Amino acid sequence: MNKAQVITAFDALGKVLLSIGNQKEWVGYELGVTQEEYEKLQGLVQRQFYLNGWFTEAAVLHVFKGWGTQLTKANLEQFTTDYTFAETPKKVGVIMAGNIPLVGFHDFLCALLSGNAIVIKLSSDDKTLLPALIALLRNFAPDLGERITVSEAKLGEVDAIIATGSGNSMRYFESYFGHLPHVFRKNRTSVAVLTGEETKEELEALGADIFTHYGLGCRNVSHIIVPQDFELNRFFEAIITQADVVNLHKYANNYDYNKAIYLMNLEEILDNGFVLLKESEELFSPLAMLFYHRYENFSEVERYLEEHKEDVQAIVGHNYLPFGVAQCPGLSDFADGVDTMRWLNSF
Numbered sequence: 001m002n003k004a005q006v007i008t009a010f011d012a013l014g015k016v017l018l019s020i021g022n023q024k025e026w027v028g029y030e031l032g033v034t035q036e037e038y039e040k041l042q043g044l045v046q047r048q049f050y051l052n053g054w055f056t057e058a059a060v061l062h063v064f065k066g067w068g069t070q071l072t073k074a075n076l077e078q079f080t081t082d083y084t085f086a087e088t089p090k091k092v093g094v095i096m097a098g099n100i101p102l103v104g105f106h107d108f109l110c111a112l113l114s115g116n117a118i119v120i121k122l123s124s125d126d127k128t129l130l131p132a133l134i135a136l137l138r139n140f141a142p143d144l145g146e147r148i149t150v151s152e153a154k155l156g157e158v159d160a161i162i163a164t165g166s167g168n169s170m171r172y173f174e175s176y177f178g179h180l181p182h183v184f185r186k187n188r189t190s191v192a193v194l195t196g197e198e199t200k201e202e203l204e205a206l207g208a209d210i211f212t213h214y215g216l217g218c219r220n221v222s223h224i225i226v227p228q229d230f231e232l233n234r235f236f237e238a239i240i241t242q243a244d245v246v247n248l249h250k251y252a253n254n255y256d257y258n259k260a261i262y263l264m265n266l267e268e269i270l271d272n273g274f275v276l277l278k279e280s281e282e283l284f285s286p287l288a289m290l291f292y293h294r295y296e297n298f299s300e301v302e303r304y305l306e307e308h309k310e311d312v313q314a315i316v317g318h319n320y321l322p323f324g325v326a327q328c329p330g331l332s333d334f335a336d337g338v339d340t341m342r343w344l345n346s347f
Helices: 001-023 037-050 057-070 075-080 105-113 129-140 165-178 200-215 233-248 249-264 298-307 340-344
Strands: 092-094 117-121 148-150 162-166 182-185 189-193 223-228 276-279 288-293 313-318
Touching: 001 037, 001 057, 001 075, 001 105, 001 129, 037 057, 037 129, 057 200, 075 092, 075 313, 092 233, 092 313, 105 117, 105 129, 105 340, 117 223, 117 313, 129 148, 162 233, 189 200, 200 223, 200 233, 249 276
Parallel strands: 092 117, 092 162, 117 148, 162 182, 189 223, 189 313, 223 288, 276 288
Antiparallel strands: none
C-alpha cells in the first residue's frame, strides 16, 4: 500500500460525500458506487436524527459537503507533501468524540495518510456514519481496508493513541495510555473578536460560526469580545437568520432551562427568542447562551486571548479567521494546534 493508493481511495470517497452533501441523486457508476450503495448511505444520513437527536439531516449534510470539498486528489497531494509515508505501519488507536457528526474523521484520515493502521473506538453518540464510510473505502481499496479496525470493546495493543474527551476522561486517558506516544484533547471552544466595523453580512456569517451544529463543536463561537460602544442590537438583527435553531427540541430545552435559571437568580441577560446573551468574561457559555465582554483597547483583547489560549480552538474576526468559516476547517486546520501528521511521523 502506498500513499498514492490511499489518496486515490479518499478522493473517490470525497466524490460520494460531495454528491450526497449537495443532495444529488445517484448519477451513475462514475461515482464508484452502485445505486443501492449510494441510496443506502443517503438513507443513513436521513436516519441519524433518530439515533442522535442533535444530528439533523442538515447537520450531517453540512459535514459530508465539507469533507467532500476537501477530499480531492489535488488537496490531498498538497496536504501530504511535507510528510513521510510509513514503510512499516504502526497501529494507532483513536478514541473518538461524538459531539458533532464525524468529528474524529480528520484523525482517521491522518492516520491512514501517514501510512499507519488505525484502531477506532467510536462514540456511542456517533457510531454508524464512519463505519458506512469505511465500507466504501474497503470497496475502493481493499488493502487500505485491512488497515482499519473498529473496536467494539477495548482497543487492545496499539503503538500510539489519539483520544478526545472531557476533563474527567483525561484522567482515564493518562492512566491507561500515558505511557504511549499520545495526543490527548480536552474540551475547547472558540471566540469572536469584533471591532465594530463589521458589515451586516459579516455578522450574519458569524451566526453560522455560533449555531452550526447548535453550538456543540469546539469550533463553535461561545464568547464574543466587543468594543465598549458596540450596539448589541446590530448583532441580534444580523443573526435572526439562525432563529430556526430553536425549533429543535433539544436546543429549545437548553434555551428554556438556562433562561429560567438566570431569571430566577435575577441575573441580567439579553434575549432574542432563540439565544441568551450575558455579559461575562467566562469563556465557556452554556448551550443556547453566549457570553460577551467589552474592551476599551486592543491590548485587553490580546491579554484575554493569551490567558485562555489553552482553551480556545479558533478565533474569528478581522485579522483572524474570516466570519462564517469556523465550521469549515481545511485539511491543515489541526485540532488544538497540534500537527497530527507531524506527530504521526515522529515515532
